[in-house]
Amino acid sequence: MTRAAITAMLLVAISSLVLGQGEKPAPGLELNDVEGRAMRLSDYKGRVVLLNFWATWCAPCRAEMPDLVKWQREYKSQGLQVIGVTYPPEELAEVRQFIKSIRVNYPVALGHERTKAIFDKGETLPITVVIDKKGMLREVIQGIIFPEEFEQKVKPLLR
Amino acid sequence: MFNIQKAVSRLNFAPKINEIEITDIKNGIGVFIPKAEKPVSYAALKETLKKAGYTLASAKITVNGKLTRDAVGWSLMTDTSGQRFILEGEGVDLALPDAAPNAQVEVTGDWRTAGEGKEIITPLPAKKAGRSHNEGGANQAKTEYVDVTSGGPLDVGPAPVAPIRTTSPGLTVYRGGAFTPRYVYMRQQLGGLKVDRHIMLLDFSYTPTPKLLVEAEIPVTRISFKDGATSGGGEGVGNIIISGKYRFFRRVEAWGDRQAALRFGLELPTGKKDAPGEQELQPQAFLRKQLSPISGGLSPHVDLTYSQAKGRFILGANAEVVLRSQRDGFRMGHELRVNTDLEYVLLPRKYDRPGGEVFAILESNFIRRGTGRVAGAPVTGSHSTEYYLAPGVQYAMRPRFVIEASYQLPLARNTGPQVLRIERGLLIGVRLLY
Numbered sequence: 001m002t003r004a005a006i007t008a009m010l011l012v013a014i015s016s017l018v019l020g021q022g023e024k025p026a027p028g029l030e031l032n033d034v035e036g037r038a039m040r041l042s043d044y045k046g047r048v049v050l051l052n053f054w055a056t057w058c059a060p061c062r063a064e065m066p067d068l069v070k071w072q073r074e075y076k077s078q079g080l081q082v083i084g085v086t087y088p089p090e091e092l093a094e095v096r097q098f099i100k101s102i103r104v105n106y107p108v109a110l111g112h113e114r115t116k117a118i119f120d121k122g123e124t125l126p127i128t129v130v131i132d133k134k135g136m137l138r139e140v141i142q143g144i145i146f147p148e149e150f151e152q153k154v155k156p157l158l159r
Numbered sequence: 160m161f162n163i164q165k166a167v168s169r170l171n172f173a174p175k176i177n178e179i180e181i182t183d184i185k186n187g188i189g190v191f192i193p194k195a196e197k198p199v200s201y202a203a204l205k206e207t208l209k210k211a212g213y214t215l216a217s218a219k220i221t222v223n224g225k226l227t228r229d230a231v232g233w234s235l236m237t238d239t240s241g242q243r244f245i246l247e248g249e250g251v252d253l254a255l256p257d258a259a260p261n262a263q264v265e266v267t268g269d270w271r272t273a274g275e276g277k278e279i280i281t282p283l284p285a286k287k288a289g290r291s292h293n294e295g296g297a298n299q300a301k302t303e304y305v306d307v308t309s310g311g312p313l314d315v316g317p318a319p320v321a322p323i324r325t326t327s328p329g330l331t332v333y334r335g336g337a338f339t340p341r342y343v344y345m346r347q348q349l350g351g352l353k354v355d356r357h358i359m360l361l362d363f364s365y366t367p368t369p370k371l372l373v374e375a376e377i378p379v380t381r382i383s384f385k386d387g388a389t390s391g392g393g394e395g396v397g398n399i400i401i402s403g404k405y406r407f408f409r410r411v412e413a414w415g416d417r418q419a420a421l422r423f424g425l426e427l428p429t430g431k432k433d434a435p436g437e438q439e440l441q442p443q444a445f446l447r448k449q450l451s452p453i454s455g456g457l458s459p460h461v462d463l464t465y466s467q468a469k470g471r472f473i474l475g476a477n478a479e480v481v482l483r484s485q486r487d488g489f490r491m492g493h494e495l496r497v498n499t500d501l502e503y504v505l506l507p508r509k510y511d512r513p514g515g516e517v518f519a520i521l522e523s524n525f526i527r528r529g530t531g532r533v534a535g536a537p538v539t540g541s542h543s544t545e546y547y548l549a550p551g552v553q554y555a556m557r558p559r560f561v562i563e564a565s566y567q568l569p570l571a572r573n574t575g576p577q578v579l580r581i582e583r584g585l586l587i588g589v590r591l592l593y
Contacts, residue, residue, distance in 0.1 A: 060162040063212030124161045143165040144211050 031109035051129035084108035166211035172197035195239040202272035220270040248281035336365035341588030347579040380452035395431025397452035424460035455483035455490030475500040492529030540575035561590040
């Protein structure tokens with residue numbers, strides 16, 4: 001896990017050096033999902049990725065997840081891929097139980113403070129990172145993502 | 160907290176996200192000023208918070224508008240958005256004792272939606288208070304923002320609670336009026352001469368429009384003096400002062416309120432001009448004239464006032480100029496007064512309904528008087544510069560009944576040899592709002 005985070009941070013640093021301050025490529029993130037399987041962000045290139053940082057103890061995070069489930073179902077065919085990343089402190093059993101209870105239909109990875117810090121150093125949860133089909137970082141949406149934001153910021157990328 | 164702000168900012172009547180303030184993170188209390196031209200909805204507020212994972216426990220709203228009455232009862236129609244709020248509950252009579260159709264009022268109360276477009280306010284009674292030594296102190300209307308709602312912590316555990324308090328733009332001073340009788344005792348001294356001055360100040364005020372307050376003050380004075388072997392006294396009505404105060408600035412913020420007003424007053428030459436001690440104090444004409452209930456003739460007063468309330472602190476200040484004209488050749492010098500007023504809400508520690516508030520008060524009064532005249536001629540040694548401090552306490556027993564008391568003591572005095580010096584002062588007053 002530590003090696004994955006260091007790799008991600010190195011990639012962010014190298015990317016910044018090469019591309020400057022404009023549109024940035026998403027960092028090469030590698031994490032484990034709730035079943036212990038390794039998952040890489042680069043595996044989803046060609047899809048619009050919503051990287052959603054959340055926690056079971058965060059009420060707004062829980063409140064927005066049914067919408068994420070709905071959007072994943074409705075826009076999967078248009079290339080949408082939601083990926084949940086947990087924020088500590090978390091109990092793996094609680095995470096598993098919660099995602100099962102609301103029938104989460106997208107992969108959920110176990111994250112750290114430093115994983116979120118790659119995209120956002122603030123304390124707000126949830127945050128949702130929007131990555132386009134070319135693997136470019138388009139937006140970091142702070143707080144709960146409301147339907148009108150999805151319409152404005154995510155839907156145009158799916159066309 | 161960001162999620163609450165973001166959720167509320169989605170509403171079409173909400174201001175920008177950075178204008179929505181969370182005033183109590185622990186209990187999830189927030190404040191915002193809705194857009195004046197948009198109708199508001201408690202149900203919409205509750206729904207957007209629910210969408211963000213919060214449960215709205217309660218909300219209070221302050222609305223300024225015109226009163227209307229129908230078969231159901233009183234309603235409030237806002238001027239800007241044209242939205243109608245139904246007023247109900249026991250607080251209506253207390254908040255609007257002299258309610259009349261088309262009257263412009265400001266109402267604060269618990270807010271809820273009862274059906275499509277049916278917004279209901281259960282009003283809380285308003286409160287107004289003021290006091291001053293020296294007939295011209297800081298005397299502003301004030302607004303307190305001590306929120307009464309409470310809820311559970313946010314972002315922890317299931318179904319957190321997020322009570323929101325909203326405040327609509329409004330400029331009402333206070334609808335209705337006040338009768339404020341005050342008793343002021345002053346011990347004055349000059350050499351061996353000791354003067355006891357008992358003044359009953361009868362003050363009537365009324366607000367015909369949301370920004371204007373008109374006021375009349377009638378002083379009734381009883382004076383007694385003793386100078387070694389001689390003594391005497393007298394009583395009479397002093398000069399009546401009529402004034403109008405216009406509030407030209409107000410900014411309501413989260414748990415705070417700032418306002419400024421300009422007051423023009425006219426002291427009418429109505430008071431008794433005779434002074435006691437004609438025989439005993441004949442050689443000291445200027446001194447003797449100071450024993451009358453008046454300080455001169457027709458005199459304009461101009462007064463600039465500022466007040467600010469934040470949390471439990473209230474700060475007020477005013478600067479006043481009095482230009483005195485002579486009456487029968489006598490007048491005290493022109494005056495400049497600068498008064499400050501610092502208040503702290505001592506009780507209650509937890510505010511859950513109006514009434515029973517105790518304020519600790521610290522007033523200061525700076526008075527600079529120029530040279531006075533007697534028999535039309537300037538009097539050498541009649542100028543003075545004084546600075547007083549007055550700690551006190553105010554008890555708002557009920558929203559419409561306030562008792563106050565303060566003790567004034569000199570901090571610095573530089574008075575001419577012809578001027579009576581104040582040794583100490585006591586003010587006791589009540590304020591009845593109607």
